Structure formats: structure tokens, C-alpha cells
Amino acid sequence: MSIALEADRLTKTYGAVRALDDFSLSIPAGGVFGVLGPNGAGKSTLFRIALGLVRPTEGSARLFGAPAGDIAALRKVGAMIETPRYPPSLTARDVLKMLALESGAKNADIDGWLERVGIAQAADRSTSGYSVGMKQRLGxxxxxxxxxxxxxxxxPTSGMDPAGIQEIRALIVDLARREGVTVILASHQLDEVRRVCDRVxxxxxxxxxxxxxxxxxxxxxxxxxxxVASPIAPVLTVLGERGVADGADAVLADIRRGDAPExxxxxVTAGVEIVEARWREADLEGVYLKTLEAAAPLSEGAA
Incomplete structure (x- = not known):
């Protein structure tokens, strides 16, 4: 399996703060990989090290097998780290032309991409008048x-409205699934991550x-x-530690599917009037929060 990004025991400190702490991760080429975590978890630091913008205190990172910052490897990479900023005198078309010249990209489809991200109508306007969402689209x-x-x-969808988020989500999926681009995505929008990511x-x-x-x-x-149509107390009694109230008329049962009929x-034998029994599938948000809660005691030494 080809590895797009590999971090090997990375540590990065800023004074007393450990942004990364003996961090190791291998991200395979192909598909969409989500990097999740609260602010300060180390996501942006990982990306900056991978792109050669920051040097690690210890450990190493590699892009497509080459050391982080390797020019040949970086030519295979596109990136948008946090909110992009542009010289206020430049238009969106100017920005892409400048990047095409700097990267050596020939026959870059500037107009096509401005259309694809939804800002073709503003291509010749100064970026100083762009909204946050428009700057994200240009990025x-x-x-x-x-x-x-x-x-x-x-x-990538910071500052966008729901329609914009849906458009960009579709674009990312299309690039990964149909065009074979590997995408590494950091986002606090867990529903977005669930919809587009293969692994996290x-x-x-x-x-x-x-x-x-x-x-x-x-x-x-x-x-x-x-x-239930009757009080939930008998349901909680039957379930014991496996049950928790979910509002005034419902209980969540932590049981195996095969135990549901019993x-x-x-x-019913206990006289409970059941209105509905339906499996609620786990969402990524619940897993994420539970994982962070369990990890907190283990990571107290990291700042």
C-alpha cells in the first residue's frame, strides 16, 4: 500500500507547550482521511510539518516516502491551512495565475476551477471584498x-452556509472517488467528516x-x-445499568441485537405499553466525544 503521509514519533514543542507528543500516523494514498480533534490537538501542526513549514523538535514526517519539505514531493501536493489570506490588490484570477507561475503548472484550468468552486462570477473582483466563505472557495x-x-x-468549509458546505462536500468526494486524489481533511464538522471520509x-x-x-x-x-405510553420506570428496572432515559417517554437500551426479542x-410481561422500538445507529460525534473523554486522563501530561 502506498503511503501519502507518514509521521514517525513526531514531537513539536513551543516553549512549554507540546503541540505533538511522540505522534505516529500513516495515511494511505487514496480516498479521504479525516483528522479530528479539539482546538490545540495538533492537527495544524501536523500539516505544517508535513508541508515543511515547521520543523519538528523530534521525529520525522514523509510525503510519498520523501522527507517533509522535499520540493519534488511538494509538487504533488495542494493545501489550504486555516483561513487563506490574499494580497488585497489581487483578484481571484490573479491569485491562481500567480500560483500557476510559481508552481510551474502548465495549462492550468483557472477558469474551470473558479467555476467549479462557485466564484466564477467574482473572478475579476478584488479579494479584499470577498466574504470568508468566498476566500475559502478560492483557497x-x-x-x-x-x-x-x-x-x-x-x-475547508469554515464560514460557508449549508448550501456551500454541501457543494464543497460533493466536490471533495468527486475528486477522491472519480479522479483519484487523496484528501486529508481536518474539520470540526463531524457530520461532514462522516459523509466524506473513509478513515479517521x-x-x-x-x-x-x-x-x-x-x-x-x-x-x-x-x-x-x-x-412507551406508560411510565419508563419499569423499563429502567428491567434494563438496570444497560438502560438510560432519553426524554420522558423513551429509554436507550445498550444491548446486543440478538437480545432485543427477549x-x-x-x-410486555411487566406490563409496559411499547409504542415503538427502533435501533439508533451510533453517530461519529458520540464516538468522538466518548473517545476524547476516555483519553483525557491519559494525555494530561501534554499541554
Whole structure:
């Protein structure tokens, strides 16, 4: 398997702060990989080291097998790290022309990409008048238009409205699935991550605390939601520690799917009036929060 980005025991300190702490991660080429974590978890630091913008205190990072910062490897990469900024005198078309010259990209489809990210109508306006969402769209065009093999995106839909988020989500999926671009995505929008990512890593205080496929991480987390017309107290009694109230008329049962028929029979025998029993699949947000909560005691030494 080809590895797009590999971090080997990376540590990065800023004074007393450890942005990355003995951090190791391998991200395969192909598909969309999500890097999740709260502010200060080390996501942006990882990206900056991979792009050669920051040097690690210890350890190493490699892009496509080459040391981080290698010029040949960087020519295969597009990136948008945090909110992009542009010289106020330049238009969107100027920005892409300048980047095309600097990167040596020939026959870059500037107009096509301005259209694809939804700012073609503002291509010749000064970027000083762009909204945050429009600047994000231009940043995406700048990351993609040179036809890179790998694109690193840090909060790509920040400042966008729901329609814009949906458009960019579709663009990322299209690039990864149909055009073979590897995308590494950091986002606080967990629904966005769930919809577009194949695999994710969860970071906490500079460490990887969980990694795997989205389906793999959420497997086994489904719970049975039982809605009743009668009081929920008998349901909680039958379930014991396996049950928790979910509002005034429902209980979430932490049971295996094969145990559901026996539980329903037990509740009916106990006189419970069941209105509905439906499996609630785990969401990535719940797994994410549970993982961070479990990891907190393990990472107290990291700042």
C-alpha cells in the first residue's frame, strides 16, 4: 500500500507547550482521511510539518516516502491551512495565475476551477471584498487546480452556509472517488467528516487516541430506543445499568441485537405499553466525544 503521509514519533514543542507528543500516523494514498480533534490537538501542526513549514523538535514526517519539505514531493501536493489570506490588490484570477507561475503548472484550468468552486462570477473582483466563505472557495481552487495527487485541507468549509458546505462536500468526494486524489481533511464538522471520509484519526493533546474506518469506529455502538405510553420506570428496572432515559417517554437500551426479542417479551410481561422500538445507529460525534473523554486522563501530561 502506498503511503501519502507518514509521521514517525513526531514531537513539536513551543516553549512549554507540546503541540505533538511522540505522534505516529500513516495515511494511505487514496480516498479521504479525516483528522479530528479539539482546538490545540495538533492537527495544524501536523500539516505544517508535513508541508515543511515547521520543523519538528523530534521525529520525522514523509510525503510519498520523501522527507517533509522535499520540493519534488511538494509538487504533488495542494493545501489550504486555516483561513487563506490574499494580497488585497489581487483578484481571484490573479491569485491562481500567480500560483500557476510559481508552481510551474502548465495549462492550468483557472477558469474551470473558479467555476467549479462557485466564484466564477467574482473572478475579476478584488479579494479584499470577498466574504470568508468566498476566500475559502478560492483557497480550495488554489489547492486543487494544479492537479495534485494529495490535498491537505484544514477546516475547508469554515464560514460557508449549508448550501456551500454541501457543494464543497460533493466536490471533495468527486475528486477522491472519480479522479483519484487523496484528501486529508481536518474539520470540526463531524457530520461532514462522516459523509466524506473513509478513515479517521482522533487526536487529543498531540497524540493519536483512535484510528480506523468510520464504520469500524462506530460498529457496536448502536442502541435500541424504546418509546412507551406508560411510565419508563419499569423499563429502567428491567434494563438496570444497560438502560438510560432519553426524554420522558423513551429509554436507550445498550444491548446486543440478538437480545432485543427477549427484552421486548420481558417488558410486555411487566406490563409496559411499547409504542415503538427502533435501533439508533451510533453517530461519529458520540464516538468522538466518548473517545476524547476516555483519553483525557491519559494525555494530561501534554499541554
Amino acid at each position: 480550495l481552487a488554489a489547492a486543487f487546480f494544479t492537479k495534485p495527487e494529495l490535498v491537505i485541507l484544514d477546516e 484519526a482522533i487526536l487529543s493533546k498531540g497524540k493519536v487516541v483512535a484510528e480506523g474506518g468510520v464504520a469500524e469506529l462506530t460498529a457496536g455502538e448502536a442502541r435500541l430506543r424504546i418509546t 427484552l421486548i417479551r420481558a417488558l
